[in-house]
Amino acid sequence: MDTSFARQWLRLEGLAVLAASLLAFRATGFTWGWFVALFLAPDLAMLGYLAGPRAGAWTYNLVHTYALALPLALAGYATGVHVPLGVGVIWCAHIGFDRALGYGLKSPEGFRFTHLGKIGHDKPLRPAEAG
Template identity: 55%
Template structure:
């Protein structure tokens, strides 16, 4: 599929996800955030999958909005700039989740196929032979 990342670039993007996850885990306890909170909200961005109940286009938009670093970084920065720990906490957890997904190869979704992401196809691939 056009737009699919392959080869070394794909592995670099997955390594980047591991780095973001590691950085988020490293910095998370600095402001005395609770690890229980981290565990509770770590999978919250995956609630965006509910968008697929309204079709693949809506689902892809909802998923991509919840799995883009843009929103997570805005949340994180706003929390630190305005001294709102709940936003800082949410931003770090959100970044950790996205990094985790990218490390596993779950990228941003294309609207036509749930299993096709910018990091390639996800899921089991049967041999076409």
């Protein structure tokens, strides 16, 4: 089954989430320095790969779904507490950015295997390595 069409839609969806998150962050009144400082924080979940591919995929996927980020942002909005709102919006922006670039949820098979397809390039062997 060719899934390239679905992957493109998921990437566009990620771009839309990123754009909406940027607009939402702008409305929070936080300075953009906070956005820059926290934008890559969800990627610290990759440290789970130090415990192996299964643990790494689990920790990475937990942090790279909207299941935690969106409720955090909504709770901040509903209660008027700005810190969870800002952090949740930045977190959603990060996830949207990753999806727009084609980085999906990871498989226990390895970091390069995602729900959006395989990432990275297979490096061809140099002649000295081939023989």
